[in-house]
Amino acid sequence: MYQTFKNTITKIVSRKFIFKYEETLRSWYALFYTGNNYQCNVCSKKLRKFITLSNNESLCPNCGSVKxxxxxxxxxxxxxxxxxxxxxxxxxxxxxxxxxxxxxxxxxxxxxxxxxxxxxxxxxxxxxxxxxxxxxxxxxxxxxxxxxxxxxxxxxxxxxxxxxxxxxxxxxxxxxxxxxxxxxxxxxxxxxxxxxxxxxxxxxxxxxxxxxxxxxxxxxxxxxxxxxxxxxxxxxxxxxxxxxxxx
The missing domain is CATH 3.40.50.150 (Vaccinia Virus protein VP39)
Structure with a gap:
């Protein structure tokens, strides 16, 4: 789901736009992952889970941090x-x-x-x-x-x-x-x-x-x-x- 969302956004808008509004876009998407099982220490967002990428990386949906x-x-x-x-x-x-x-x-x-x-x-x-x-x-x-x-x-x-x-x-x-x-x-x-x-x-x-x-x-x-x-x-x-x- 995340990769589909990312691919769609990058096809529609410019990189400059993404850099400018990334925090807002991610905060909306991260609502689906809100919970108390995990927490990102970079943005302090409490999460139900991290996003698991194809390379087994754990991505924070709110700020984009990886391990x-x-x-x-x-x-x-x-x-x-x-x-x-x-x-x-x-x-x-x-x-x-x-x-x-x-x-x-x-x-x-x-x-x-x-x-x-x-x-x-x-x-x-x-x-x-x-x-x-x-x-x-x-x-x-x-x-x-x-x-x-x-x-x-x-x-x-x-x-x-x-x-x-x-x-x-x-x-x-x-x-x-x-x-x-x-x-x-x-x-x-x-x-x-x-x-x-x-x-x-x-x-x-x-x-x-x-x-x-x-x-x-x-x-x-x-x-x-x-x-x-x-x-x-x-x-x-x-x-x-x-x-x-x-x-």
């Missing part, structure tokens, strides 16, 4: 947000963009090159138009797997982050080694080998950790999270927290 958005927001509000923090968010989910834009006493900047997300800037992650030692926090979720020169992107992150600043990184992960082959340039090949038409590799946790360390970051792997079924988190989620050394 990783809800986990990320939990981490941000309990650990990583502080007054006057300067935050750069790459291709943010719309639900968290709206949440962070409304958060008082932080300096929030969003960026996206694709046009698929709401953003204030169009920075190239491999050549950021940001001064050295500027940012307190970077959110880099499902970005690096799209970037051919990921080492250059990582070096740009360490350049623009303040000493002691942190970044939250997530990508799709596999076991073993990083899998990349730059001879795969067609959408068909990339879909077949990397799982999505615009991906250029699949990281392993260990492989990405080593690349981040090679560029100077301190690296912490977050996994084995406790699961609160109320919020429909992902039990198997992995998040990499990196820190720019003080010296």
């Amino acid at each position: 990783r958005n809800r986990r990320l927001w939990s981490l941000l509000k309990t650990e990583f947000l502080f007054p006057q923090a300067s935050i750069l968010d790459f291709s943010p989910s719309r639900c968290l963009y709206r949440k962070l834009k409304k958060t008082a006493n932080i300096n929030y900047y969003s960026t996206d090159l694709s046009g698929d997300f709401i953003a204030d800037h169009q920075f190239d992650i491999t050549n950021l138009e940001i001064a050295n030692n500027t940012l307190d926090l970077v959110i880099c979720y499902h970005i690096l797997e799209h970037i051919n020169n990921d080492i250059r992107a990582i070096k740009e992150l360490i350049r623009v982050m303040k000493p002691g600043a942190k970044a939250l990184i997530q990508t799709p992960f596999k076991e073993g080694e990083i899998y990349e082959d730059y001879t795969f340039v067609s959408n068909e090949d990339r879909l077949k080998h990397f799982g999505q038409e615009d991906h250029v590799r699949i990281y392993s946790v260990v492989g990405l950790k080593e690349r981040l360390q090679s560029c100077g970051f301190l690296v912490e792997i977050r996994e084995n999270f406790s699961v609160d079924n109320k919020y429909c988190y992902d039990r198997n989620e992995k998040i990499i927290v990196i820190t720019k050394p003080l010296n």
